[in-house]
Amino acid sequence: xxxxxxxxxGSTVVIACEVMKAELEMVSRCETKLHFLDQGxxxxxxxMAALIQEKIDLVDESVNRVIIxxxxxxxxxxxxxxxxxxxxxxxxxxxxxxxxGSQHAYGQAFAxxxxxxxxxxxxxxxxxxxxxxxxDDYAPRHGIExxxxxxxxxxxxxxxxxxxxTGAGDLEFLRMKTRENCQVLKxxxxxxxxxxxxxxxxxxxxxxxxxxxxxxxxxEVTERMFLELDT
Amino acid sequence: MSDCSNxxxxxxxxxxxxxxxxxxxxxxxxxxxxxxxxxxQHGMEVVGEKYxxxxxxxxxxxxxxxxxxxxxxxxxxxxxGGSFGKLGKVVIGTVKSDMHDIGxxxxxxxxxxxxxxxxxxxxxxxxxxFAEEVMRHQPDILGxxxxxxxxxxxxxxVIKKLEETGLRSRVKVIAxxxxxxxxxxxxxxxxxxxxxxxxAVKICKQLVKQS
Numbered sequence: 001x002x003x004x005x006x007x008x009x010g011s012t013v014v015i016a017c018e019v020m021k022a023e024l025e026m027v028s029r030c031e032t033k034l035h036f037l038d039q040g041x042x043x044x045x046x047x048m049a050a051l052i053q054e055k056i057d058l059v060d061e062s063v064n065r066v067i068i069x070x071x072x073x074x075x076x077x078x079x080x081x082x083x084x085x086x087x088x089x090x091x092x093x094x095x096x097x098x099x100x101g102s103q104h105a106y107g108q109a110f111a112x113x114x115x116x117x118x119x120x121x122x123x124x125x126x127x128x129x130x131x132x133x134x135x136d137d138y139a140p141r142h143g144i145e146x147x148x149x150x151x152x153x154x155x156x157x158x159x160x161x162x163x164x165x166t167g168a169g170d171l172e173f174l175r176m177k178t179r180e181n182c183q184v185l186k187x188x189x190x191x192x193x194x195x196x197x198x199x200x201x202x203x204x205x206x207x208x209x210x211x212x213x214x215x216x217x218x219x220e221v222t223e224r225m226f227l228e229l230d231t
Numbered sequence: 232m233s234d235c236s237n238x239x240x241x242x243x244x245x246x247x248x249x250x251x252x253x254x255x256x257x258x259x260x261x262x263x264x265x266x267x268x269x270x271x272q273h274g275m276e277v278v279g280e281k282y283x284x285x286x287x288x289x290x291x292x293x294x295x296x297x298x299x300x301x302x303x304x305x306x307x308x309x310x311x312g313g314s315f316g317k318l319g320k321v322v323i324g325t326v327k328s329d330m331h332d333i334g335x336x337x338x339x340x341x342x343x344x345x346x347x348x349x350x351x352x353x354x355x356x357x358x359x360x361f362a363e364e365v366m367r368h369q370p371d372i373l374g375x376x377x378x379x380x381x382x383x384x385x386x387x388x389v390i391k392k393l394e395e396t397g398l399r400s401r402v403k404v405i406a407x408x409x410x411x412x413x414x415x416x417x418x419x420x421x422x423x424x425x426x427x428x429x430x431a432v433k434i435c436k437q438l439v440k441q442s
Contacts, residue, residue, distance in 0.1 A: 044285040072380050075410055093380045114328040142290045150290040157330035157354045
């Protein structure tokens with residue numbers, strides 16, 4: 001469905017990755033227009049910007065602000081811009097920071113244990129947990145043995161699989177799936193209390209410089225904008 | 232003499248089961264190791280293109296890389312006994328806080344395959360460890376890999392450490408990894424950037440000549 005301005009003047013439109021659909025729906029009021037793109041886009045970051053741009057270009061000129069529900073995502077959002085209004089973009093590199101509530105909270109977790117693979121409701125629902133990827137993505141094309149070999153190589157240096165609980169989804173089911181991944185792939189289980197704060201601020205502000213980039217009309221999102229924040 | 236087309240096809244398909252035998256067949260029928268390696272690289276280039284267009288994904292890339300390393304195992308005695316022997320010494324690793332090493336392992340396979348001695352430090356390697364290992368092994372080249380936009384600035388941190396410890400002038404630094412670009416690598420103080428394994432081989436050969 002194409003983004004539109006049916007919510008009237010002064011409106012905002014959100015264009016986001018489906019992985020955060022549940023969290024954004026939990027915090028958004030009914031007048032906010034939410035549009036979600038396929039969760040698999042991060043696998044082809046070079047194609048991602050064009051697909052997001054297509055959606056931005058469909059937004060009506062009377063819309064005040066387009067909100068992007070993506071992190072830098074391996075450079076996948078670089079080059080996007082809105083001509084007639086500003087963009088708000090989370091300034092995190094990896095969208096997992098959004099589920100933690102702030103970049104600061106994720107930064108602390110990453111620094112203390114970089115070998116952690118994070119899961120949220122969105123990843124588990126889309127079967128993008130490691131076992132889901134093995135059985136749904138890899139095995140049909142490459143066979144189960146190769147599928148396991150590839151995932152074990154991918155996770156070789158990871159020690160933990162952590163469930164970030166934002167309150168979205170069925171917690172018992174998410175725990176069960178996370179534990180199953182840990183057991184089969186021989187990783188330690190972790191559970192982290194997530195937050196909806198980042199998602200709430202993404203739609204309604206305030207846009208603290210530590211967590212958001214505000215892009216002027218016509219200006220392109222660049223990787224440098226994210227890197228400058230790190231220095 | 233053959234055109235190695237069957238070998239190239241197997242690399243592109245990621246079919247490793249017969250790759251060892253096919254490589255041996257090529258050697259037996261007189262194909263030069265350099266030619267076999269060049270064809271294997273060509274196969275990997277095709278795989279790399281398919282990966283970047285989204286036709287291939289990580290498992291495809293890894294299957295093809297496995298083909299490469301199995302072929303290199305067969306080539307090893309021939310390459311080591313051949314005229315080009317050891318090309319130089321490379322210390323390689325993925326930077327601190329970055330657990331990804333599949334791309335770095337592919338590059339390592341390529342470099343070993345063509346005759347470099349490679350000391351692989353693994354993933355999540357601190358700048359201190361890189362400096363220590365450069366001191367210990369005295370390599371011609373240091374290879375730095377980063378797969379995350381959050382860790383790629385570590386390339387600069389390692390290079391700064393080499394400068395502080397007086398090691399920078401003794402080693403050439405090459406950097407790579409999915410989010411890294413030539414511009415970024417050079418801005419961090421690296422001597423060179425390589426986009427993939429085949430490119431890394433070409434650049435490392437050039438760097439050794441310069442050193």
